[in-house]
Amino acid sequence: MKIIVLKFGGTSVGSLKKIEKVVKIVISYVKKKYKVIVVSSAMEGVTNELLLKTQNIAKNFPEEEKDVILSTGEQIACALIAGKLNDLGYKSRSWLGWQIPIITSGNYSSSRIIEIKKKNIVNYIKKGGIPVITGFQGINNDFRITTLERGGSDTSAILCAKFFKADKCIIFTDVKGIYTTDPNLTKSAKKIEKISYEEMLEMASLGAKVMQPASIQEARLNRIEIDVKSTFSKKNGTIITKKRNILHKNTIRGISFTKNDAKLTLVGVKDKPGVAASIFKPLYENSINVDMVVQNISPVGRETDLTFTVKLEDLSKTRKLVEKNKSIKFKKLIINRNVSKVSIVGVGMITTPGVTFRMFKALAKKKINIEVISTSEIKISVLINKKNLKKSVEILHQEFKLSSSL
């Protein structure tokens, strides 16, 4: 059996008209002799609307019941798809998480799929049926409905591809694929043909919003090749695959960036062992993610400056925690909201010397000051003044020839 998993996101099933379009896509793959498994999200906006109900009725609405409510979104979308397929003469039915079952563990509202039982779905496919499976949900050992993290329908699809040994997993969404950088920022952005899991992970967590990092990680671990493409275009999308399937024509695959960072600098920190830990401990305890960190070597040897970034939404909380922290001494706290992080991402970086140099030189040529630097094996990030964001992205896009075919 040549099995294919087709996953449709919330915007793809955002209206009855769009669901009819989705059904046409499903039928086109049936006609190509695939055994199709459909995985669907809830109709766009529905999950948020349901969430609002739980927030408006109770201060502490229990997660268990929240999952019962949120799971109805996918239930409705899947039944509409299956119903329309029937109407057009195709054998199809909705399969809810508990009917398959999709077994999860962990907390409500952030469960993880640990197994998808094969029997029911495989039997149904063998009988010529098109199963339409609810994304984002399952049941736990208590026989109760659970949901995954937001955006978890991608993970559902990837694990369906794993458990049902699919040849392919296509994620249909509202963009045409993964781009070298945000097409809204610069017209030179270009669709990427193939990208590695690792590069995609860096792109996703740094700002490209197409797929959740957790689902890409799941695909990477299970070696599931993903094809990301638009529901509303026939053109090829982007394939997310193993590193070695990728031609290294280009060292750098893409440029991602953020707009919601804040930089904090503690000036004149008494430099003694463990001082950094003392600063970050209360932040960690309050679930504040510290991103870039740099500690200057002070000339005197007794005092140092420490700079780090957090998300803008965490800034005021961070500021309070730092200011009331009695275990550290410093002269001044400088805060800068006007920063952006620009990152170049590419698995080819490791084997290509001089990438860092080229990046810094290109920015220097345009007199763009780099405030903080951080690097990993496949990415280099720099913190710059937000007003230079567009210019920086464009100059780097040009420097690494991302507009040429990938």
Place this chain on the structure above:
Amino acid sequence: MKIIVLKFGGTSVGSLKKIEKVVKIVISYVKKKYKVIVVSSAMEGVTNELLLKTQNIAKNFPEEEKDVILSTGEQIACALIAGKLNDLGYKSRSWLGWQIPIITSGNYSSSRIIEIKKKNIVNYIKKGGIPVITGFQGINNDFRITTLERGGSDTSAILCAKFFKADKCIIFTDVKGIYTTDPNLTKSAKKIEKISYEEMLEMASLGAKVMQPASIQEARLNRIEIDVKSTFSKKNGTIITKKRNILHKNTIRGISFTKNDAKLTLVGVKDKPGVAASIFKPLYENSINVDMVVQNISPVGRETDLTFTVKLEDLSKTRKLVEKNKSIKFKKLIINRNVSKVSIVGVGMITTPGVTFRMFKALAKKKINIEVISTSEIKISVLINKKNLKKSVEILHQEFKLSSSL
């Protein structure tokens, strides 16, 4: 264990504010030391909205998938109730049809509950939990979601009362109880304290819209006493119970009426054996319900007039079927849309002579012409001109002293 079933209808849970009110009612019964089982409908309007989606996406939307979609309404309402109870410190959870399970048989969209498995709910109650059970739904032998007929949540509640051996079953709704006649028609209408299942059945199918006949029949068969009362008033409602629990102060319990009937008269029908069957066969085959029927004895002995009533919505179909019916001969078809059926209902009627006479005399006194009559053991119905409806109901209400305490 003193178990009580509290059932809330769609208007009772029609908004988050109203659900908070429902939760208060539940808590008040917990405080009276009852073990409470809650059964809820979907929030008002939700089921129709979902139904519309299925109708708008496909001409022949399959019933199986319709049930998957419609069942989400109760799922959400129950989880909201359970969630709010938790928020206020009470142990509660939603129980969906398939989790209990509530086992149904028959067709999708009009299934019947054949069993409610006791174990899960009884264990949960013993642990001090308040189960909130989805009305209107269950699962069948194929492990798929089914729904009952519209209004089936009442049946769910009544069968919960049966299977969990409840002491009481209270149906909370948006009216204060069952009235002697429609309070919107005449101010003299009075709330009935107690009514028998049989009387209620006649009242329900004749126009009182508080409960579906099927659910009353289920209560009658299982001898479940029902208390119908308003969610929004502390006053006593109406108790629906066995005949022998009712004091027969009054012969007549109530007056019901319809406004959507049409009368058809076939003039000059060739009177030969089986002519009535020939007329009604095509109507039966097209699911048209014929209500009142009267056949005049013709003076000539060879021709007769035949009159019957159908629902207004079936009139044009009926007319066509009669006109193209080649197995009957008649001179003229007269149609009258301006008719209403008024019925007096009461179990005391059987043992009280003269009720028919009193009814006819009271109407005659006001010069109200009776067009058709039909009777059963506990009701007498007359067809009158619609313009006389209000006057008829009022005169009968007075004649049978329905305004005095019941």
